[in-house]
Amino acid sequence: MTSLFRITFLTVTISLLLGACATQPYAEVSGDRGAGRADQLEESVRILGVDGRAVLNGSLSETVEPGRRLLRLGSTRRGPRGTSGATLVPLNAKPCMRYHFLARHESMTMVEPWTLVLSQVEPMPECLKKFPASAQPPLTKGPAPIIIVGLGAGGLLMS
Secondary structure: OHHHHHHHHHHHHHHHHHHHHOOOOOEEEEOOOOOOOOOOOEEOEEEEEEOOEEEEEEEOEEEEOOEEEEEEEEEOOEEOOEEOOEEEEEEEEOOOEEEEEEEEEOOOOOOOOEEEEEEEEEEOHHHHHHOHHHOOOOOOOOOOOEEEEEEEOOEEEEO
16 A cells, blocks of 8 residues: 555656646756766766755756756765865856856866866757747857856856
């Protein structure tokens, strides 16, 4: 009896969560650097929190509501003293857009210091298909990623 209740409860919960995601446009934050990267100074970034809410197990990808968000991100590189520190980053998330972050370390052997890099911003075709009104103007692809060098009073300072 108990296992049947658990299965039913999980099925209903998952259905409700998936249904809620499909009712409005969303954005995604990704910290996965990808398997094909050759730069040994780059590491994936864990999403540790969004708007003050902790993300369980620090996932590499998190769906967020569009609008102003405060992200807590940390490098996945571990050293003898544990993981590197986390940083808070404001993001104005646009509907149906995916934001790729990565950590660029100064050394292959040291955990810190590291710099947070917004390496790519791209539209999500699966979201745009569901919510065509959320389409953003096409992005121009620049030659270099945006390196976040600090936080100013007005938000991100980028090089």
